[in-house]
Amino acid sequence: MTTKDKASVTAKIGPVKGRPMLSWVGKRALSRVNAFPAQLMETYHANGAPTESEDDRWEDWPAQYPKGGLLFYGDNKEVLANLLTSGFRDKVNLIYIDPPFDSAADYVRQVQLRGTAKEATLEGESLSLGEQIQYTDIWTNDNYLQFMYERLILLKELLANDGSIWLHCDWHKSHQLRCLMDEVFGQEALQNEVIWQRTDPHNDAKGRVGRIHDTLLWYSKGEKVTYNWQEVAEPLSEAALKEYSLTELENGDRVPYKPELEGQGRRFKLDDCTYKGNDPTRRFTWRGARPSNKRVWPYDLEGMEAALERGELFLRNPEKGAARCRVSYLDEREGQVLQSIWTAVGRMKGGVEYPTEKPRALLARIVQGFSNPGDLVLDCFIGSGTTAIAAQELGRRWIGCDINKGAIQTTSRRLQKTIAIQVERAKAPEQYGFEDMEDELPVPAQTSFSVYRVNDYDLAIQHNEAANLACEHIGIDRTKTDGFFDGTLGTGSKQELVKIVPFDHPLGIMDLEEVRRELEARGGEETRGILLVCVGKELQADHWLEEWNKHRGIVKLDKMNRPMEFANKIRVIELRTDQQYGKFFVHQPAQADVRVDRADGKIRVEIEDFISPTIVERLGMDAGDTSLFKARITDWRAMVDSVMIDPDYDGEALDVALYDVPESKNDLVKGSYELPAPDSGGPVTVAVKITDMLGEEVLITEELAANE
The missing domain is CATH 3.40.1350 (Trna Endonuclease; Chain: A, domain 1)
Incomplete structure (x- = not known):
């Protein structure tokens, strides 16, 4: 396929399944969508981790992308179009999206410089038009509906036939989003509407009832859908446990349950043994009892007596038959099937950077219950990355996307830490409490991931x-x-x-x-x-x-x-202004003074100074007044969120060997690093990428001669 072919390729979109439910100004369904190329920016490999396995789940993985996690920075409509034309159509097993709720809330990140007082707190990076649409949450009703409509259509094309999509929303738009889902996926595709209690009751609503829940809409694509209910079954409630009111003792006697009998037998309850039917041979009187209307006994008269004899059935009074007599043991109960109200998967406490961050327990339940190990999970509003983290921890493959650079920055940082822990845990499970429980260790589907840009390209490159x-x-x-x-x-x-x-x-x-x-x-x-x-x-x-x-x-x-x-x-x-092609944007990089050298088989990197013009501007300072700047920001490291180093840069994408991102906001990057030099001893190019607290990046490269 030539470059021209790749540029002109479009993804055809199938018709929506339901009848139109909403109308708005400018409503239009997608019939085809153009795809932009993806630009590889960085790759991450956990130290000491094996490469992605060659098992069946990677067999049909698109050749243009490496086997591993994929994290995309760009407008999710364009990312989804890229995925469609790259070979991911009908390949995604589970989609979770937590889109903006059109709530008039401002979701721009609040960023505090490292090791500084709150006076140095900045508003997040300036937003492009696309970011304003997705993250300031204040557009008009018609624009919001069209925005979501287009993305839901693309997501349907990516979803596997046995896959699920979970849409997270609140009271602002849940009614309209459900109508959109009905139209795109079909009304029959609705599996459940789930209520998640996202916060504890509060006493700040005097003129209305307290709003303490969000809504999760679960839709399928085909008739069969993956649902591992046993994996996410909840413990029985006290009321359910009370139903197990009988105990079968070790000697075979069956007596009422008492706490003092715990551990001395099998606790059980009695369930209805009849079932729906009209077979006249199974509608008879048994020990004085008959099935209710349109129900029948499971056996003939002789079979009923045999079942009673072998203990399958039990009568409290042997002379008096009863429909509710089937023995159901508590130790055979796998738990309570999930109900439509969820109260035990954490609360939304948010964070300094992302106030709408969802709890990991919530995403873990969805990933574990509605996908299988090795399945592909997609979140195109990745935010702080909780969906990708849950998928990574539970052995699923994943794709994440966000238009906000800070989201990609935060997600990447969290994934690096998660994968590193998984690799170390596999090496020494006993240190993590898994001495004899290797089967319970979820096997990571990947130990690497790559970061791409779609459309919003970084042109400060070769x-x-x-x-x-x-x-x-x-x-x-x-x-x-x-x-x-x-x-x-x-x-x-x-x-x-x-x-x-x-x-x-x-x-x-x-x-x-x-x-x-x-x-x-x-x-x-x-x-x-x-x-x-x-x-x-x-x-x-x-x-x-x-x-x-x-x-x-x-x-x-x-x-x-x-x-x-x-x-x-x-x-x-x-490329900035052309009406047809003007969708390339140039990032204005920060500036850094970096010294790199090689000696004794080591690469040494010393960052001597760094300045972010964007941060200087946000702090309301004149970039030319260095004295005021130095007085306010005494240590350049306060502006730096992370440092990445590739000791053998190929000029195209970073293969990160060292990643420095402090745990606490009060900690600073080291600024001075030493790492092994490439074994070849030949000339190398060392790349140092510095990312400031607003997500702006600067890439410094240094060519080092061969060892003498």
Whole structure:
């Protein structure tokens, strides 16, 4: 498949299943969706962990993605489209989403700099339009419904036929979201509406009853659905236990249960032994009792007596028959099937960074009860990452996505810690209380994960990788044999030569003069147009282009005396502003002063200084007034959330060997590091990625010569 093919691929969307239930301005169902390429940013491998196994569950894993967890940074609509065209259609076994509730609440992260007072608390990163839609939770009703409608349609396409989707909502939109789910999945697909008591009763609601619950809507895709009720069965209530009012002693006697008989026999209760039916041979009087209307005995008269003799049935009064006489032992009861009101899976206490963070027990119940080990779990509103953490801990594969960079940052940090604990626990289970309980240790489905961007690309990268992304986005065929132009667009007489202008500067006169000199040097290249792709252009470039294109319409005769238009017209696609392709965004990185060297088989990294212009701006300081800044932020490490180091960077994606993220907000990164150098002893490139407290990143690379 060529780059052009990949860029132009669309995912066809099946029709929604239910009849329309809601109408709003601008309502439209998806019939197809364009997919943007994904840019690999980092990979994480737990030290000492084996690579992902080659068992059946990875057999149909899309080849373009590594086997392991996938974490995407970008608009979830575009991420879901990417997954559809990458081979994940009908592959996701469980979806949990906790979307914005349209509650007029502001969910922007509140971030406190490390080791500082609360006066240095910042509002989270400035939000793009997409982030405003997903996280400030204040858009109009019509926009919200269309936003959710489109994403539910895409999720249905990804869900496996035996899979489940759980949608978490509250009183603001639960009624409308249920209508949307009915329309997309079909009314018959509703399995349950579950009420979760998210907080304890409070006394702050004087004009209304207290709002202490959220709603979980459970829908399936096909007729069969995965539900491991035994895995999530609840203990019997006191009322249910009281029903087991009889005890079968070791000598076979059956007597009323008393606490002092505990441990001396088997506790049991009596259930109805009749069942629905109209067989006249099973409707008879047995020891003075007859089944109720439209019910029959399980056996004929002789069979009833035999069942009584072998203990399957029991009569408190042997002379008086009864329908409720089937023996049901407590020790054979696997627990109480989940009910539709959940009160024992934690409360939503939230956190400093994510006030709507859900308890891990809630997500663990959903993951364990409605998927199997090795299944694929998806959360496209990943937030602080609790769904991915629950899936990782329970041996499921997972995909997470969020448009908020801080969410990806937090999720990545939590996953690193979780996987590291799993790997260490597998090495020494006795230290974790698993001496003889290896079967109870959930086997991780993966011990690595990768982080990708979709659409919101980081263009502060090597030119070749940036050119690949731009070509894939626009549909350009790369040309490996041309030393100047990067590829071609179009076919026949309308084909254009394409040049990707390096993304570290806008298109200027010098770039245009390079194109002119190249065309003059080639000769004979007179008919094809020229396409320049850039992130923006200088004002002087417009005048140069106007003059150049003014003279490109001259008609000449070729060697066969046929009229030939002297073309070489130049057109420009600005990736920031172009109406069709303008969806690339350049991140303005922070600045860091990093020293890297190698000696005695070790790589040493020393971060000497770091500054985040975004943090300086948020603190209301003038970036040029360094004295005020230094007085307020005395240690640059207060601005840094994490440090990642790849000692053998390949120029494309980080393979993180060292990850420094302090446990407490009062702790600081070390800033000075030492790690083993690559065994080859040859020249290497060391990459250091520093992420500030707002999620802004800076990547520093240093080339080290071979060992002498």
